[in-house]
Amino acid sequence: MDWDKLRIFHAVADAGSLTHAGDALHLSQSAVSRQIRALEEMLDTTLFHRHARGLILTEQGELLFDATRAMAQRLETATARIRDSEDEVFGELRVTTTTGFGTLWLAPRLPALYAKYPDLKIDLMLEERVLDLPMREADLAIRMKEPSQADLIRKRLMSVNMRLYATPEYLKARGTPQKLEDLSQHRLVCQHSGVPQAAAGATLVQMLMSYNIPSTLTVNNYFGVLQAVLNHLGIGVLPDYVTEDFANLVRVLPEVESHEIPVFLAYPEELRHSKRVSAFRDFVLEEIFANRRKLRDDRPV
Template sequence: MDWDKLRIFHAVADAGSLTHAGDKLNLSQSAVSRQVRALEERLNTTLFHRHARGLILTEQGELLFDATQAMSQRLEAASARIRDSEEEVFGELRVTTTVGLGTLFLAPRLTKLYEIYPNLNIDLMLEERVLDLPMREADVAIRMKEPSQADLIRKRLMTVQMRLYASQAYLEKHGTPSTIVDIKDHRLICQNTSTPQVGSAALLVKKLMGNQPGSILSVNNYFGVLQAVVHDLGIGILPDYVVEDFPGLVPVLLEEDTSAVPVYLAYPEELRHSRRIAAFRDFVQSEIMEHRKHMKEMGKL
């Protein structure tokens, strides 16, 4: 089958418009239309429903688009491997991780990585949804549980515990709880219970909720929880790695921390030899070693 026609079909399906696809491909609308029509004749089917607002894929069109999407992603992966120089690290690296880990641990440390590899372009995608690495939704992932997808290379980086913290100013004003029952006299700051989160943290939230906190502030990510705690709003549930960068946080109710949560780095088997992946992996491992060393010096490990 003619790849040029498939490439043009894919662009039209992605844009939902002959005109927009033509602009992207630097082709006229009539040229794009001819290629799509020729492909429909070759397959003896209709790929698009045409109406005034644009184009919508037919059932047959959806099947073909799924195939061209997979082909496009595979070609992109191959191109990335070809572009990886034996001596340089450059180009785009798409990294996915959770909002909390990305904003509170990874992003603040990227300055060092860019100093070593100034031509590296990182697309940092922070979301709780687990992206599909084999389908090339991202190149590398850092997640707070072991990835279950097949054909992934994975490495355990560290463990994290979710603990209760408050600012010194808040505790001076409202007192320090000595048992979990005392949470009734405090404002609890936590992730919203409907937000995807680590299971052990969810269990801690439920336990605290069962003791009827005096007030509750729920946020959909740990960065928001941290900001509220730092600004003296209450007692918050946070990952223990934030203590390094925010030494003013005071741990409370230490007996109520969670079980250790493993943190994994993963990437597709096909990117095993990517120098960008290797550079990022080595950087993250080095930063975690420095983090653990600093935490030991602070007496937090």
């Protein structure tokens, strides 16, 4: 099999266009077209349906694209490992986590990581969908439950509890609830039940909703919940780590909270020796330990 033809085929399949693939490969459209025709002749099959709006893979083309995509991912992994030097941390690191944790906990701490490793390039992918680490959809993940995928190195970072918070302004205007039944006089702001979330958080919201709450605002991530709470819209169900950076929030009904939600960091076994992964992992752990020390030092004696 001609590796150069496969490389060009992969670029065309990925771009869906001879022109765009040529631009990416610095080849003319005619040169790309000749290579694709030669590959089809060699395989004695048609790899693309030609349409005025672009190219669509045939069934045989899909099979070949699956193979070249896996090859590209393996090559990317090998390249990353080769480029990891003994003493320097540089290059791209793709990190995935939930929108809430990524925006409220991780992103505010990244300046310290970049100050230490200025040549690091982080691609932060914030979504509730669990990306496939073994297939290299991301290099490293921080998730609110233990990953179930095989061939992963995983480490439990900390635990999170979902609690109730509001601003002093909201409580001054609407009153501070003293018992769960008092929530019937308030608006509840929480994550929408239809989006993926930790079971413990969903269970807490379900329990709160049983208290005849007249008005609600649901959002598909905790960043949105926090913004609504900060704008005095109601009492929010939020992860406890938000109080680290928003100390003005008041905890409501302190006896009410979810069960513990574990937070795990995970990455593929093949990236065990990656300097970028090690630097990011150690940075996150240092931030967590520093926060624990601060909480311990600030605790009244």
